[in-house]
Amino acid sequence: MSTVPTNDEQLRAEVRARYAKTALQVLGTEQPRAVSCCGPTCCTPSTPAVTTEQRSEAEPSACCGSSCCSSEASGSPIIFDLYTQAELGTIPLAAALASRGCGNPTALAELKSGERVLDLGSGGGIDVLLSAKRVGPSGFAYGLDMTDEMLALAERNRVEAGVENVRFLKGEIEAIPLPDRSVDVVISNCVINLSADKGQVLCEAYRVLSAGGRLAVSDIVFQGQIPPVLRADLESWAGCIAGALEEETYRQLLAEAGFTDIEVEVTRRYSLADIRDSGAGTSIEALSPDERNEVDGKFVSAFIRARKP
Known part of the structure; x- marks a missing residue:
């Protein structure tokens, strides 16, 4: 077990290296073999937190189709129970293969035509491309990522999808390279938990939101207290587990x-x-x-909503 570096930049480098590897696999430098950081692999049912009747239409209970289960996409991390076949049909397969998310913030954010959206940790661009389609030509979608390989993959996916109202930015989510009050919605898909300074990330999200803007993120949350041995495990951190915030801490930081x-x-x-x-x-x-026993069932995917007054 490798331990989490005490230096924030070292931790960031470890996370960047893992995501660069995923991007290179999908780009073809290595064989595609994306592994989920936050849930079961494609076509493997997870234990739902809600019943089918309770589940939002935006998160349908069965969307694991042939494109997901083909030999080419075997092991795709997020397809099962997160994105509809209609959504997946509008984006390049590579965008889905590169995703390491734990939810579908684009649907649950209730995006409206003309809105400006920012995705923190945009990866291969799946949520940015879907957001751009939801906000339409009068809206705009930004994707922010710190990994060159992911940015290259996202731009390739944008071109392939023929989406124009998108811009991918290089940077860190603790220092968003956008002006104050420049977006209406901030989304993120299982990325904030990877930051060593989550309070700073949320302050930055608040800064770039316009008045009345909203935060709508999918993230991993722990309901209780994470055992120290798990918190100190680098593989667990880079895999979205050890970096999870306790729910009350998340609420407090927001x-x-x-x-x-x-x-x-x-x-x-x-x-x-x-x-x-x-x-x-x-x-x-x-x-x-x-x-x-304390850990079993206490790590959850959650959809976190908040608003800037």
Whole structure:
């Protein structure tokens, strides 16, 4: 088990290296073999947090189709239960293969025509491209990523999709390269948990939002306290697990940044097996039986909403 570096830049470099590898796999430098950081692989049902009847239309319960389950896309990380076949049919397959998300913020953000959207940690561009289609020609979608390989892949996907109202930016989510009050909606898909300074990320999101703007992110949240051995595991961190915030801490940081109308909606729970598959197997084995019971089912994907007054 490798441990999380004490230096924030070292941690950022480790995360960048993992995401660069995913991008290179999809770009063809290596064989495509994207692995989910936040859930079961494609075509493997997860344990839902809500019933089919309770599930939002924006997160349908069955969308694992032939494009996902083909040999080319085997192991695609996020397709099952997150994006509709209609959505997947409008974007290049590479955008889905490169995604390491845990939700569908583009649908749940209720984007409107003409809105300006920013995706923090845009990866291969799946949520940016879907956002651009939702806001239409009068709107605009920005994607921010720190990894050159992901930016190259995202731009290739943009060209292939023929989407013009999109711009991909290089930068860090702790220092967003956009002016104050420049966007209406900030989205993110299982990326904020990777930051070592989540409070700064939320303050930056608040800064770039216009008055009345909203934050609508999918993220991993822990309902309780994460065992120290799991928190210190670099593989668990880069795999979205160890970097998760406790729910109350997430709410507190949002409020401190200035957000109001804060909501945390659980969309699915993760078992010990799911956590082990995310790369945390060594850490799980190091936990005591009581600690394993405390962890089982406490990591959740959540949709987090908040508004800037």
